Amino acid sequence: MIPDLGTHAVAVLTAYGISAVLIFAIVVLSLLQARRAKRRLDAAEGRKSD
Amino acid sequence: MFALYLRDVRLALRSGSGTANALAFFLLLVLLVSLGVGPGREGLAAVAPGMIWVGTLLSCLFSLDRMFVPDHDDGVLEVLVTGPAPVEGIAAAKALAHWTTIGLPLTAASPFFAYLFSLPAGAYPWLVLSIAMGTPALSFIGMFSAALTFPLRRGSLLLSLLVLPMYLPTLILGVQTVKLAAVGASMLPVLLFLGGVTLIAVAATPFAAAFALRANLG
Amino acid sequence: MNLGHGSGAGAASRSTIWDYANPARFMSATGRILPAASATAGGTLAVGVFWSFFLTPDDYQHGATVKIMFLHVPAALMAINGWLMMLAASLVWLVRRHHVSALAAKAAAPVGLTMTLIALATGAIWGKPAWGAYWVWDPRLTSFLVLLTFYIAYVALWEAIDNPDLAADLTSILCIVGSVFALLSRYAVLFWSQGLHQGASLSLDRESHIDNAYYVPLLVCIAGFVMSFLVLVLLRTRNEIRLRQLAVRTARRDLA
Numbered sequence: 001m002i003p004d005l006g007t008h009a010v011a012v013l014t015a016y017g018i019s020a021v022l023i024f025a026i027v028v029l030s031l032l033q034a035r036r037a038k039r040r041l042d043a044a045e046g047r048k049s050d
Numbered sequence: 051m052f053a054l055y056l057r058d059v060r061l062a063l064r065s066g067s068g069t070a071n072a073l074a075f076f077l078l079l080v081l082l083v084s085l086g087v088g089p090g091r092e093g094l095a096a097v098a099p100g101m102i103w104v105g106t107l108l109s110c111l112f113s114l115d116r117m118f119v120p121d122h123d124d125g126v127l128e129v130l131v132t133g134p135a136p137v138e139g140i141a142a143a144k145a146l147a148h149w150t151t152i153g154l155p156l157t158a159a160s161p162f163f164a165y166l167f168s169l170p171a172g173a174y175p176w177l178v179l180s181i182a183m184g185t186p187a188l189s190f191i192g193m194f195s196a197a198l199t200f201p202l203r204r205g206s207l208l209l210s211l212l213v214l215p216m217y218l219p220t221l222i223l224g225v226q227t228v229k230l231a232a233v234g235a236s237m238l239p240v241l242l243f244l245g246g247v248t249l250i251a252v253a254a255t256p257f258a259a260a261f262a263l264r265a266n267l268g
Numbered sequence: 269m270n271l272g273h274g275s276g277a278g279a280a281s282r283s284t285i286w287d288y289a290n291p292a293r294f295m296s297a298t299g300r301i302l303p304a305a306s307a308t309a310g311g312t313l314a315v316g317v318f319w320s321f322f323l324t325p326d327d328y329q330h331g332a333t334v335k336i337m338f339l340h341v342p343a344a345l346m347a348i349n350g351w352l353m354m355l356a357a358s359l360v361w362l363v364r365r366h367h368v369s370a371l372a373a374k375a376a377a378p379v380g381l382t383m384t385l386i387a388l389a390t391g392a393i394w395g396k397p398a399w400g401a402y403w404v405w406d407p408r409l410t411s412f413l414v415l416l417t418f419y420i421a422y423v424a425l426w427e428a429i430d431n432p433d434l435a436a437d438l439t440s441i442l443c444i445v446g447s448v449f450a451l452l453s454r455y456a457v458l459f460w461s462q463g464l465h466q467g468a469s470l471s472l473d474r475e476s477h478i479d480n481a482y483y484v485p486l487l488v489c490i491a492g493f494v495m496s497f498l499v500l501v502l503l504r505t506r507n508e509i510r511l512r513q514l515a516v517r518t519a520r521r522d523l524a
Contacts, residue, residue, distance in 0.1 A: 012321075015393040016321060023382070023386070025382070026382040027500065030500055031503075040511075044517045198442060202428055205428070212424070212442065215450070215453075218414055219449055219453045219455075222456040223456050226456075250452070254448065258444070265434055
């Protein structure tokens with residue numbers, strides 16, 4: 001399945017791996033930030049309309 | 051504005067901390083690096099351009115947090131900014147005072163440090179010239195960064211973080227000038243570029259700093 | 269989002285109305301397109317990466333490591349363009365005082381920083397087979413390291429200042445002045461390394477890689493990175509707007 005990367009297998013896999021981790025990290029952090037922001041704003045708006 | 055400049059210079063010299071600290075720090079740096087690198091003349095000469103310039107950079111850093119903070123704490127800064135003098139001029143005066151008390155002495159002391167680092171003789175005049183041309187940029191860029199961070203508690207660390215990236219062109223070009231001079235190559239284009247960077251820094255930062263000062267005090 | 273909501277608050281400053289004006293339109297518009305945009309971006313990125321990893325031939329010179337180019341080039345492009353976007357947004361803030369613009373710049377910084385990290389990591393890893401070392405002070409890599417320090421400085425300044433409008437002002441002017449010196453730094457680094465690393469720079473050999481086998485997947489990856497960047501910035505800007513509205517509400521409630 002994984003193509004024959006020859007002698008450079010480690011290099012290519014590490015590069016793709018690190019990139020994947022970094023992209024995953026920024027996406028997850030942004031989504032968590034979104035959830036936090038929405039939750040807290042909704043709570044504040046809910047409280048205000050009381 | 052000239053009065054402000056003179057006042058700052060006098061204050062710095064009287065308290066004695068700025069100039070003396072800068073030179074003492076430089077000496078310490080020379081000692082540390084020499085001990086680290088070993089006494090061999092080639093080793094020292096190789097690191098000389100870089101170390102002298104890094105020393106210059108760091109010495110300029112140390113005195114930056116005193117540029118606006120004391121005046122801000124005393125309320126003097128607010129009076130100055132709302133006073134008749136243009137804020138850009140105040141910023142420039144502060145930067146000039148910093149250069150007079152730090153950059154200029156460092157320029158004068160640089161041949162001495164170059165000797166300790168076994169810099170080849172042919173490079174001396176170019177070293178002094180590069181530091182003379184580069185340190186104003188360091189003072190003015192430092193002044194701008196100080197204008198951004200002076201109200202913050204413990205703003206010194208952030209100040210360093212902000213200022214060092216902007217110091218890089220001057221550092222790179224200054225070191226390159228001395229390195230080329232040490233091997234006898236033509237360093238004039240690099241030196242001119244260094245001068246250009248300084249001109250840009252001196253021309254642009256007072257306006258940017260004035261904006262920051264007004265924003266911070268507004 | 270009630271546009272008239274802010275105008276009734278007596279003690280609140282003019283900025284309260286701004287929080288609900290443009291931002292409202294921004295929020296509703298982006299809220300509608302974000303799901304589809306995210307899917308498109310993710311899909312394009314996935315296609316690009318899959319294609320690059322599995323379906324591209326080895327380079328005669330670099331072997332399989334040429335596959336790293338498909339990540340390095342788009343990331344490097346977005347690292348630079350991210351900063352340029354922040355610069356534009358900062359200028360808009362300084363001139364037009366649109367809060368959404370200031371918050372967009374703030375939102376973009378971590379994404380651009382991540383792109384810079386990817387560019388540096390992939391560049392270094394690619395460098396090992398190409399030059400025998402993980403790090404060389406090649407002008408391009410060095411410039412990206414410099415760019416990283418500027419990103420860090422920008423983010424640090426945002427975090428250090430409590431007042432959001434003041435933070436927007438100071439970070440904007442930092443972005444502008446920083447851009448000047450970042451550009452000067454780029455040219456200075458070129459001067460610096462010319463004598464030392466002749467021929468060792470990571471030139472992209474566009475001539476040799478203009479092969480369709482490389483060109484098309486590279487374009488797809490670039491498109492994927494660009495779209496992902498935009499989606500992430502839109503998402504994060506929405507977050508910043510919400511957090512800003514939260515802060516305004518909290519402040520008003522405390523004042524009441």
